[in-house]
Amino acid sequence: MAGGLHDSQIANPVIRWIDQRLPVFTMMQKEYGVFPTPRNFNYFWNFGALAMINLVIMIVTGIVLAMHYTPHVTMAFDSVERIMRDVNFGWLIRYAHANGASMFFIVVYIHIWRGMYYGSFKAPRELLWMLGVVIFLLMMATAFMGYVLPWGQMSFWGATVITNLFSAIPLVGDTIVTYLWGGFSVDNPTLNRFFSLHYLLPFVITGVVFLHIAALHITGSNNPLGIEPKGPQDTLPFHPYYTIKDSVGIVVYLMVFAVLVFFAPNYLGHPDNYIPANPMVTPAHIVPEWYFLPFYAILRAVPDKLGGVLLMGGSIVLLFVLPWLDTSKVRSLRFRPISRVLFLLWTINFFVLMWCGAKPAEQPYVLISQISTMIYFGYFLVALPLLGRFERPLPLPESIAVAVLGPKALGAGPLPGGVTAKPMEKA
């Protein structure tokens, strides 16, 4: 600290001048250059970076779409078709945005799944996890409102059904719904405010994402073994090891994304949303977008309106308290044989719920949904607390380095992988 300036280590005089006054370069170097990262990540640890990339793609394509879109009930559908037909590369940008939403949920679901499997939500990372759940909720709200904007039949009826969920709240429910709509049904005021909020929320998400990452960089990352790094031999600098590993994942992710956008752009959509919204006719079978299906199945599994809404809300709110439901000190399910099996069954059950959500609300799907819903909640509320008490975990490895490199990591002599490297000269 000389004269109030940051003591920058950067050699380039121009960057150094900036860095002394605003040490963003030092910060980037610290957080993404040399940041000590467990050396044993598998490819599941790509998905945080992928989600970040996906958020950027959504915001960039979304801002462009907003330049051409008209949020008015008589023009919204046609303005989207105009984007598809007349705007240069409009079809590419719109399909990238629509399928980007699906990709975002695929990525985030895997990211959440990884956190659950390897116990990333456990102390000291509870708040990091909870911020993630906040991001997930904001994503759901954003995706829902975005789906309304093309003003097709599914947009309209999806908006009607989902906003009507709030009418289940005793006493004030109907008033809340009227306030959400800005009228007595889903109509132009609803479309306008959804457009406004759909534009706003991604930036709120960005803010929470920064908190999420800030919290991550305080506790450091979890890893597939679920044991904390004990020293430098257990970690690698983020760059270049994980920048390159993330790059591999990003290319694979982009390929999946490209297959959807260029060869099956409407595969995950619903044909009814290419029919302009008609408040007089409900489609024969309304389904939400695929990423909401498990929760939609929980909603419909309950024969009571308020009960269904509460249970659906509860299925997500439950994630907030997950760090306290799972009382086991062992993080990674690799070392918890019973929990591991039960969690994989829970995962399959999640897909069963997803499948039920897409089916009409009739037997046997209702019964299957009910059983699946019980399994979903039973895992969190019964199995996890019991397992924490009674399950005998397998012995944990001594350290990450021992697990990765074998016993030689313990011996004297230079270790591979730059563990013995000199102080950084560049990076």
Place this chain on the structure above:
Amino acid sequence: MRKIQALLLVAGLLGGGLSGAAPAFAADDHAAPQAPDAGFSFNRIFGTFDRASAQRGFQVYKEVCSSCHSMRQMYYRNLTDLGLSPDQVRNIAASFQITDGPNDEGAMFERAGRVSDHFRRPFANDNAARAANGGAFPPDLSVITKAREGGANYIHALLTGYREPPAGVTVMEGMHYNAYFPGHQIAMAPPLNDGQVEFAGGAPNTVEAMARDVSTFLAWAAEPELEARRALGVKILIFLGILGVLAYLTKRKIWADAH
């Protein structure tokens, strides 16, 4: 080994997520049988539109469908993308009387169509369309193949799917039995008859042939970007494939001393 396991899991989750959800939508069939695959070229993964068939399909639309069905997203200028010459398109547009205005006196007036005009709509508004069709609204056909399960196959099946009602099925007054329409009772009378449209060059004009042509035209109208989209997609996937190999080799190199 762990790595491979993890990758397999990712692939499984992706595949499970996609296949678990999407075909579930398709299974929502409600009484109508799945439209058979009519073997359209554009339904193949790298397929393109048969321009000659789509041009004939436009003629079918113009001479038959357009008396009830609008195509509000379409402009006459779009027909140049179908392979018609600018002069042909100008003549087609000029053959329609378009309502324009208001003029300086505040009145609407009719004028010959221009290439920058939307396809003329058969009815002034939706209510007029409904009133003229016994209460059944003839849907807009601009994106019809995207708006129906089965796409062009469904349109083709519907147009060729008129049958005598099976024994025991009573068809309501003003309705027609169709094997592929959800619920089987459709207000639209069989629109095509053998030999109804005379094609230049004497292309076949059976109901089957015309249904095929008009389905091709409607698929093109719904997704005019399809060919450009697939062509760009191939390039991008090749590019990403090479980049992926490079990234993976670089990753292996960098990680070589860390294991």
Place this chain on the structure above:
Amino acid sequence: MADALATPGTHGDHPGSTKRDFLKLTAVAFAAVGTGAIVWPFVSQLAPARDVLALASTDVDIGPITVGQAVTVMWRGKPVFLRHRTEEEIAAARAVPMDELKDPATDESRVQRAPWLVVVGVCTHLGCIPLGQKPTDPKGDYGGWFCPCHGSHYDTSARIRKGPAPLNLPVPGYAFTSDTAIRIG
């Protein structure tokens, strides 16, 4: 902590270093090209869309416009001035010596038929609409148009004569489709 960490690029004496550097360079170059290419659609979408480019040419019935009268029509979102000029106005426009003009152009080069002057009515200075179409408007010092924003004067051939505007009012592409009708664009 940093002293125990590996750093990239400190393996200069490593046998595989040349290969790695070449690989890395190629990969980075590829990624850079890809990133560059993906920018193009986002720039391209800013250009006028196809429906805008295809906007109708404007047909004007000039039969009712009497000598000395002017009308304004919209073409591509901009006003186009049509003036049925008097003999005096034509004579005045043709009498001007070229060296007096800021943006020299003969009147003959600016009209297809002498009585009919067709120009885009947007001041070449900063885009205001000059006055002079209505009989009551000020027409400037040269009997043509006067831009109230910054005081540019145009003559009866719509050429810039005085004021900050650099160029004459542009003549759009147009054609006489009959003796009493023109099509602009």
